Amino acid sequence: MKLWEDTANQLKGSARRKFMAQVVDFLGRGGQVFAQDHPGWSRSTIQKGAIELATGQDFQDQFHLRGKKKAEERLPQLLEHIQEIVEPTSQTDPTFRSTRSYTPITAGMVR
Missing domain, CATH: 1.10.10 (Arc Repressor Mutant, subunit A)
Structure with a gap:
């Protein structure tokens, strides 16, 4: 056994x-x-x-079809919607050390 x-x-x-x-x-x-x-x-x-x-024929294991899909696949316009929310409040880095944009919004507020 x-x-x-x-x-x-x-x-x-x-x-x-x-x-x-x-x-x-x-x-x-x-x-x-x-x-x-x-x-x-x-x-x-x-x-x-x-x-x-x-x-005499094997079944094909299709593990790639299992699991949770990415948010981008389920909601194809998600990035555009987030940008619409965040862009109006974006500003230059307050320390002026980089050229990156800074947004004083939390992820919870975006949701």
């Missing part, structure tokens, strides 16, 4: 799913329930691996 867990942890993606499906197939009837309870493997992952074994 420990060998199966260690091997599954070392593999990634399709190879891991196929290995898990092969172990469950080796266990026979009730193998999915056993694998879910003892090593803690997901039954949906095992089923996905079984499909990959049966068809």
Whole structure:
């Protein structure tokens, strides 16, 4: 059992799913329930691996589609709106040490 867990942890993606499906197939009837309870493997992952074994085609992991999108993607005009808010209050750096603009507005006020 420990060998199966260690091997599954070392593999990634399709190879891991196929290995898990092969172990469950080796266990026979009730193998999915056993694998879910003892090593803690997901039954949906095992089923996905079984499909990959049966068809011979691997599913493409699309991790780039997961997660939170950038604010610029969700709100394409965000930068323009922020500039409209900030520009009227911008002034030269009060110490005159640089040519950068200084704005006495906090991020909370812009929000």
